[in-house]
Amino acid sequence: MTNEELWQAVLAQIQLNISQANFATWFRGTEISNIKEGTVFVSVPNSFSKEWMENKYNKPIFKTIHELNKEIKEIKYNVEKKLSPSQDIIAKAPSIAADADQMDFQEFKINKDTNLNPRYTFDSFVTGSFNELPHAAAIAVSKNPGSVYNPLFIYGGVGLGKTHLLQSIGNEVIKNFKKKTVRYVSSEKFTSEVVASIKNHEVEAFKEKYRKIDVLIIDDIQFLAGREKTQEEFFNIFNVLYENNKQIIISSDRPPKAINSLAERLRSRFEGGMIADISYPDFETRVAILKTKSQEKGVEFSDEIYQHIASVVQKNIRELEGALNKLIANQTLNNQKPDLETTKIIIKDLLSSPSRVMTPKKIIEAVAEFYDLKEKEILNVSRKKEIVHPRQIAMYLLREELKSSFPFIGRKFSGKDHTTAIHSYKKIVQELIKDKKLEEEIELIKERVLTI
Amino acid sequence: MELIIIKDKLREGLNIIERISSKSLTLPILNNVLISTNKNFLNLAATDLEIGINWWILSKTIKEGKITIPSRLLSSFINLLPNKNIEFLVRSDVLFINCENYKTKIKGLSADDFPIIPKINESDFIFIDSYLLCQSLNSVADIAVPSTTRPEISGIYFLFQKNQITITSTDSFRLGEKKLLLKNTTSLKKDYSLIIPQKTTKEVINIFGEKTGDIKIYFSPNQIMFEYPMPETTHPQIQLISRLIEGEYPNYQEIIPKKFTTQLIMDKAEFLNQIKTASLFSGKVNEVKIKADPKNKEFSIFSQSAEIGEYNSIIPAKIKGEPVEIAFNHRFLLDGILTIKSSEIILELNTNSGPGVLKPVGDDSFLYVVMPIRAS
Numbered sequence: 001m002t003n004e005e006l007w008q009a010v011l012a013q014i015q016l017n018i019s020q021a022n023f024a025t026w027f028r029g030t031e032i033s034n035i036k037e038g039t040v041f042v043s044v045p046n047s048f049s050k051e052w053m054e055n056k057y058n059k060p061i062f063k064t065i066h067e068l069n070k071e072i073k074e075i076k077y078n079v080e081k082k083l084s085p086s087q088d089i090i091a092k093a094p095s096i097a098a099d100a101d102q103m104d105f106q107e108f109k110i111n112k113d114t115n116l117n118p119r120y121t122f123d124s125f126v127t128g129s130f131n132e133l134p135h136a137a138a139i140a141v142s143k144n145p146g147s148v149y150n151p152l153f154i155y156g157g158v159g160l161g162k163t164h165l166l167q168s169i170g171n172e173v174i175k176n177f178k179k180k181t182v183r184y185v186s187s188e189k190f191t192s193e194v195v196a197s198i199k200n201h202e203v204e205a206f207k208e209k210y211r212k213i214d215v216l217i218i219d220d221i222q223f224l225a226g227r228e229k230t231q232e233e234f235f236n237i238f239n240v241l242y243e244n245n246k247q248i249i250i251s252s253d254r255p256p257k258a259i260n261s262l263a264e265r266l267r268s269r270f271e272g273g274m275i276a277d278i279s280y281p282d283f284e285t286r287v288a289i290l291k292t293k294s295q296e297k298g299v300e301f302s303d304e305i306y307q308h309i310a311s312v313v314q315k316n317i318r319e320l321e322g323a324l325n326k327l328i329a330n331q332t333l334n335n336q337k338p339d340l341e342t343t344k345i346i347i348k349d350l351l352s353s354p355s356r357v358m359t360p361k362k363i364i365e366a367v368a369e370f371y372d373l374k375e376k377e378i379l380n381v382s383r384k385k386e387i388v389h390p391r392q393i394a395m396y397l398l399r400e401e402l403k404s405s406f407p408f409i410g411r412k413f414s415g416k417d418h419t420t421a422i423h424s425y426k427k428i429v430q431e432l433i434k435d436k437k438l439e440e441e442i443e444l445i446k447e448r449v450l451t452i
Numbered sequence: 453m454e455l456i457i458i459k460d461k462l463r464e465g466l467n468i469i470e471r472i473s474s475k476s477l478t479l480p481i482l483n484n485v486l487i488s489t490n491k492n493f494l495n496l497a498a499t500d501l502e503i504g505i506n507w508w509i510l511s512k513t514i515k516e517g518k519i520t521i522p523s524r525l526l527s528s529f530i531n532l533l534p535n536k537n538i539e540f541l542v543r544s545d546v547l548f549i550n551c552e553n554y555k556t557k558i559k560g561l562s563a564d565d566f567p568i569i570p571k572i573n574e575s576d577f578i579f580i581d582s583y584l585l586c587q588s589l590n591s592v593a594d595i596a597v598p599s600t601t602r603p604e605i606s607g608i609y610f611l612f613q614k615n616q617i618t619i620t621s622t623d624s625f626r627l628g629e630k631k632l633l634l635k636n637t638t639s640l641k642k643d644y645s646l647i648i649p650q651k652t653t654k655e656v657i658n659i660f661g662e663k664t665g666d667i668k669i670y671f672s673p674n675q676i677m678f679e680y681p682m683p684e685t686t687h688p689q690i691q692l693i694s695r696l697i698e699g700e701y702p703n704y705q706e707i708i709p710k711k712f713t714t715q716l717i718m719d720k721a722e723f724l725n726q727i728k729t730a731s732l733f734s735g736k737v738n739e740v741k742i743k744a745d746p747k748n749k750e751f752s753i754f755s756q757s758a759e760i761g762e763y764n765s766i767i768p769a770k771i772k773g774e775p776v777e778i779a780f781n782h783r784f785l786l787d788g789i790l791t792i793k794s795s796e797i798i799l800e801l802n803t804n805s806g807p808g809v810l811k812p813v814g815d816d817s818f819l820y821v822v823m824p825i826r827a828s
Contacts, residue, residue: 022565025479025501046695047570047674048501055568079674101737101826102781103805104624105707108605112700325826332737334758 003032006068007042013064014057026052033080038073040065043080050077101329114174115184120167126292128285131161134276138165142172145180145215145247149274151238155252156278158447159318162251165278166217169249173215180214187223191230198229210237215247221270222252226261226372235266242269254444258437260372281317286310289317293324301327305343312347315447323347358401358449360412366448367394370441381414393442395421396428401446453487453517453542457494457509459535459551465496465507466527468659468690473523474500479567481520486566487540487547488518493687494540497569498523503652504569505659506691510684517542518563525558569693572672578612578638579666582680585617585632586661591791591818592621592628593653604699607647612671614638620704621650626784626822627704628791633817644671647701652676652694659692708821709807712800714773716744716751717813720797724789726765730755731782733763738781739825744801745775755782778804779825785810788820 001009007030015023029045030053042061044050053061054077065072110117122142127135134154141152152169156162170182185193197206210216216237224231241248252259255277256270281289290306305327313319326346330338338346368375371390378391391413398404398412399421406418406425413421431438469485476482479501486497494511497504519542530538533551541548542560549556592608599606602624611618617632656678660667663680670677675693682689730740735757744751751769756762778801789797794812801808804827810820 021478021480046501048499048504048567051568051570102625103823103826105622105627105807105823107707108602108622108624108702108704112703329737333735333756335736 001068003035006040006065007032009068010061010064014060017060026057033078035072038071040072040075042075042077044077045079047079050079053077101325114170114182115189116167116170116174116182118171120164121171122168124292124296125161125164125168126285126289128281128288130279130281130285131156131165134165134278137274137276138169139172141247141249142169142176145173145177146245150242150245151248151250151270151273153250153252153256153270153273153275154278155255155275157253157280157315157444158451159316160278160280161317162278163219166219166249166251170215170217173247177214181212182215182217183210183213184217184219186219187221190218190234191224191227194230194233203233207233207237211240213241213246215249216241217249219251220253221250222254222259224262224266225259228263231263231266235263235269238266238269248273254440258441258444280315283310286314286317286320289320290324293321297324297328299328299331301337301343302340304340305338308340308343309347312351319350323350326350360398360402360404362449363397363401364394364412366445367397370445370448379413381416392424392428393445395424397442397445397449399425401449453489453519453540454514455489455494455511455540456514457511457538457540459530459533459538461509462494462538463527463530465509466523466530469496469498469505469507470523470527471655471658472498472500472503472505476500481561481565482567483522483524484520484561484566485523485526486518486520486563488563489513489516497566499567499569501567502649503655503692503694504567505655505693506569506688508682508687508689510682519545519547519560520563520566521547521558521560529556529558570675572670572675572677572693575670575672576641576644577668577670578640579668580617580634582660582663582665582667585667586657588617588619588630588632589653590657590661591630592619593650593657595621595623595626595628595787596650597623598650603697604647604701607649607697608653609701609704610644610646610648612638612640612644612646612669614640614643620701622704625781626788626820627707628788628820629704629708629818631817645701646671646676647697647699648676648694649697652692655692659690707807708819709800709802709809711802712773712809713803713806714744714746714771714776714801716769716771716799716801717796718751718767718769718799720789720792720795722767723797723799724786726753726767727782727785727789729765730763731786733757733760734782735760737825738783739779740782740785741777741779742799743777744769744771746771746773747775773801774803776801776804777827778808779827780808780822781825784822788822791820792818 011027014027026049030049031043032040033043034041042053044053058075062075065075109119122139125135137149137152140148154162154165167184170184173180173182193206197203224234238248250270255275256262256267259267287306287310290309294300309320309323313323327338327343330342330346364375364378367390368378373387373390377387378394395409395413398409399406406421409421410416410418466485473485474482482500488495492510492513493508496507496509499505533554536552539550541550545560545562547558547560549558589608596606596608605622605624609620615634615637617634618629619632620627620629622628660678660680668679670679674696676696677691677693679688680690727740730753734740734755739755741754742751743754748771749768750766751771752764752766754764788810792810792812794815796813798811798813799808804824807821807823810822812818
């Protein structure tokens, strides 16, 4: 007879002798947790149940158990789940911060063990042709971690939902497989953990922690570029997990090939699994996203408003949401739904805000950051190949985006002649015709300029 | 059961006990107070299965016994009696009450069905001044809100250490932390960190807030008990025992900013007054804006609402750091300001999207972290 059956026999007997109310109050959530050397350990949900069992029902419980199993000499009761008997009566408090713009402590939402934010799920992820492949791969991985698409490498531009997708996989795995350990970590966090473990002489403990993981999710891997020691540790952990069929999921803003200063062995590891990219959402999808977000926030606007936002904000889902938030704020303030004219004004303000404007300084900063160089290196006269190419791109962007004059561009770069600037610009224009990769690179850099 | 008791003492106990009795449909006996005799004491007990209270009153016992009686009815009835001695007499689940010209009988339920309030045996304990504890508790206890999704933060977090008690509470929009330094080092064997239901802390403030002298706090893995002695004897007068909330309190130290980008120091009364005034114009969204520039010796407060109008005012202040424009929910700000007792107040900001910190000048024992409203 199993412990469960034994306890069921007790419950069946006891219920005949007490009132339904008492039975429901005191015996709910009780079970036999263990039987050892003639002692039955009964787990009870709270101290009240424990007192009640010990003092009121110990005799009949013991009698029933003893009849079924003569070896039992004693019964002990332990509070284990600590559930309150009246927990289901908690009233929902009226929130005084119902406003969507009130910020809260994000840290509290994040699960301490997995680092995942439960807010991100597949349910709230809008799919379209632009992200079908990564979405399908993510679903497959969450159903069968470690056996299909390992590693899964997802890349795409800023604000297109990489983190959302990655965290959804984590949350889904936890839901499907209770026993699997999942850990989400950003590359920056991972780097600082490596540094701290070296400083505190705890490298072994650090490795041990990561080797126990079943599903490792690393966000924004491009930040590992140029950090050799961190790459080495990551490579070791990667291999251990991979050999043991543990799932590894990685995101980046560009494909593995385009990440500069990434060790070749890591790059080939990344390319060994599934690589899926999230491109820009098409117009219909953008409208669908706006509608989904509005529904989440409990508001509704007219179709022409959605269409206007979707036609103006094209490349960033986060910005779509920002535009929507603006409209909601406007609606609460004026107590009426904004019409198309108001919407146009609001969205225009949003897009011309100072953070959205490109400047020469920002362009050079972004290019340097993207190619993992120092700004000085780009601006100086060096003719090294790995510097010349980024410099040409910077010049191209200054011309293309800011319509700067060629003499101005030349002067910016340590007083080069305007003919050098013309040459650089034309060279990139030519390359762009042939090279699709370069086009992607330039798109990424432009995005960066806007987020600096 | 047969006994004689002084009316005022009975009334005092019943008024407290009555608050704990809960309306329960599944277990109607929870509406009742358990009355029992124990040698020279009358014991009143009530519970809602989260909190249990025991209250003892010195009384002349003629015959031992026990019964449970609906607490609201008994309490209202005793309140109306003249200030004379009261005689209790129990005959088979009926309580007969005699007091001067009043004669009553109240139907009760058998004491056998009343829940047994758990006991804490042989545990670690500390003594602490009840007034100080309740004052400290009062400064943060109201911040938490009931939450079924995150039960840990619906309670009040306590960290008991050898010479300090830290009390913390949050609703995920703001957080208050109060430190209570103990004059005498306690005899605690180790640190205790635990989460107490908000309801319990409110009852503690209600019951012990006006008491003088020390209360004794007992710790156990699942329960905490507050005990207050009887003035006349060594026997306890009040014991309040409560369940603890299971789970781990978030590592809230992470969200307390260690630095600031802008710091304002101003007169508290003035700040309080202007935020209150601004709140009249903030409309439904509760938003008030603060705009400060270190070049000036004052900063401005602004609020507006489409239906009502606009409000604009300035407050003299010492300002350090970077210029900033930030919006807050005025109710969150007011809760923090009202808790601070010093005449000057510090507001530290971390750009317009990071947490702000309110704290008193010259007192490190309290701080209040509050998140702004997203800049639009």
